[in-house]
Amino acid sequence: MNKNVYTRTFTNSKKNYDKLTILINNFLLKNKINLNKINKIYVNRGPGSFAGIRNSLSIVKAIHLIKKIDYYSYSYLDFKDKKNIQFELNKFKNLIKLPDLCNENNVKKNLIKPIYLS
Numbered sequence: 001m002n003k004n005v006y007t008r009t010f011t012n013s014k015k016n017y018d019k020l021t022i023l024i025n026n027f028l029l030k031n032k033i034n035l036n037k038i039n040k041i042y043v044n045r046g047p048g049s050f051a052g053i054r055n056s057l058s059i060v061k062a063i064h065l066i067k068k069i070d071y072y073s074y075s076y077l078d079f080k081d082k083k084n085i086q087f088e089l090n091k092f093k094n095l096i097k098l099p100d101l102c103n104e105n106n107v108k109k110n111l112i113k114p115i116y117l118s
Contacts, residue, residue: 006031007095020055035067040109042098045073070109072102079105 008027028035043060046053060071079101101107 005096005099006033007098020059024059035063035069038067038069040099041069041071042102043071043073045075047075047077064110072099072107072109073111074098074102074107078102078107 006027008023027033041060041063043056045057057073060073063069064071
């Protein structure tokens with residue numbers, strides 16, 4: 001396991017929207033990570049609910065502005081292999097490999113194009 005990659009997933013709920021910054025802070029404290037030591041953040045831009053995506057992306061952009069940490073905004077659709085979609089989704093389930101998948105699929109840094117569910 002790569003000790004330089006940390007992941008955390010939260011269930012989508014109204015309660016989490018209200019306390020997302022607290023969840024992030026608790027994650028950093030639990031893993032003994034300081035924002036000054038982070039050089040990249042990966043955030044899922046959808047598909048998903050408008051409020052959840054908007055909140056997540058707003059917080060990541062704020063961190064980028066204040067701490068100058070690059071972010072990569074990815075979607076499951078970025079990793080979709082039309083010939084073998086299931087293989088790609090299974091490969092994606094291991095978030096430790098997310099930086100490699102973003103590199104392989106040329107996910108751009110500091111660029112956000114949200115994908116909202118209608």
